[in-house]
Amino acid sequence: MSSVRTTYVKVIAVWAITLAALYAFQVYFSR
């Protein structure tokens, strides 16, 4: 995989993790 594609995958992975963390944050503190 080229370095540019690797960067795109990294951006999407970080994005998905960020949104998942925010969702977990919402669920945990909004019981």
Next chain:
Amino acid sequence: MSAIDWTIIGLYLAWIVWDGIRMSRDTGKIEGYFLASKSLPWWAVGLSVMATQLSAITMTSSTGQGYADGIGLLQQYYALPIAMIIISVTFVPFFRNANIYTAYEYLERRFDARVRSMTALLFLFSRGMGTGVVISAPAVVLSVLIGADISTICVLLAVPTAIYTMYGGVQAVAWTDVKQMYLIVFGLVAATVTLVTGLPDSISVTDALTLAGTAGKLQAFNFSTDPSVRFTFWTGTLGALFLFLSYFGTDQSQVQRYLTAKSDAEAQTSLFMSAYWKIPLQALVMIIGVLMFVFYLFTPPPMLFNSVHEQRVRASARAGEYAGLEQRFTAAVDARSAAAQQLAQAERLGDSTAIAAQQAAFRDSEAQVKGVRTEAVALVKDVTGDRSYNDVNYVFPTYIVTQMPVGLIGLLMAAIFAAAMSSIAGELSALATSTVMDFYRRWVRSDADDAHLLRVSRFAMLFWALFASVVAIWAAELGSLIEVVNRFGSFFYGSILGVFLLAIGWSRANAIGALVGLVAGMSVVAYFTLYTNVAFLWHNLIGAVVVFVVGMIVSEVTGPRKA
């Protein structure tokens, strides 16, 4: 504010003007002035992109919205990383390989001069107006703090920015953006630390967030499919995707940034800085609002945060009514504070029955506080005639001035100034570039040398600084500032994006198709704005799709040729 804080603000203003002038290189040539001779490193471009987008409105209005409504606004930024990937694949190589000064220049090569001029004109109008709104946010803040006239403050804020931008061009803008971004992040972190340390000893950070969650302030995801709801997961991922594609892909204030990078790869990397950091940074801004909400659970807040309006109501014939509201407000705040303490206590003990009871009591008292505040705001509107008054814009500035220590107040105020100036500078530079390259050089003096164009560019910047200052005074009369900016943008953004998508994505598209599509797109968005309650973030998607589809059909009917 103390003399120390005013001195800090004064030093900041003097230093940023000096630094902007100091960092300018090669500004005797038009390529150096507008494109920094394509010499900037990716990290400087990346920070400049972020600083231009993060305005004082983010610092004041977004924190206020966090205080009043929670972090739901954050959803508006969820599509940004995806937009950055799409832009780095499509727009960045297109623009950089075309060797252009403005995004609209590309449209003349693809279609004709009319399409270029029309899109550039829309940019100048909408961005000129938007810059005015960006100036008015800190002006409103300072007018309440020092009781000065808003128009005076607007000019005072715009002039230093205009000086270093006029002198140093895009290099001054980019390098001052870098320093301003450091100051903004420092200010946000300092505010967070102050808020956390200002909580009562019996309330931990976990307690604070649990209280905020119970009050519904931590709803980072709203999956409602109601198109009239402004901030949902769907408006944030679909509607806002088109907003960001248009803003970062076709708006000269952003395109100009990545045209200054050393190479395509550095331009793309600079965009990924926003992709990684924009959501966390915006989350920090919203959390500051939420922490202010928790702070004011235990420290009695003012019923209204705009002290100027409050004084006018107290001096009016309805002062008695206001005093009655204040009595009810004080009682509701006391009840809410007690309920918050009891809920935190129940949470620590883990008693599920007590937790449920205290949660209900806390939510009920919070609803009462909100209800009284709503009545107070309505009273202010009646007495002052300010129908668009929005108290949330004053929450964070009031917190800074009344709760933060001397020194930090000055630094936070300087950070708000930095946020405003970095955005204003970027916009002034882009407005001047488009004015000179898309209109003056294109239609008036195509043979002008660099020295002449530089003189005209500096005059154009001065003109736009004055124009934006006048708009700022008018914009201060409108409602919640962040929505005003986005409304201005959404009216044109989607349609302009549609023209670029047509240019890049439909090889048989022609100038007639682009022009008819553009008019159709803006007409449809105008209809949705005026006659429906569809949330404004959807307008970007609607505009882009209408322009693309109509442009495609008209191009097919009229033939694959230039008009």
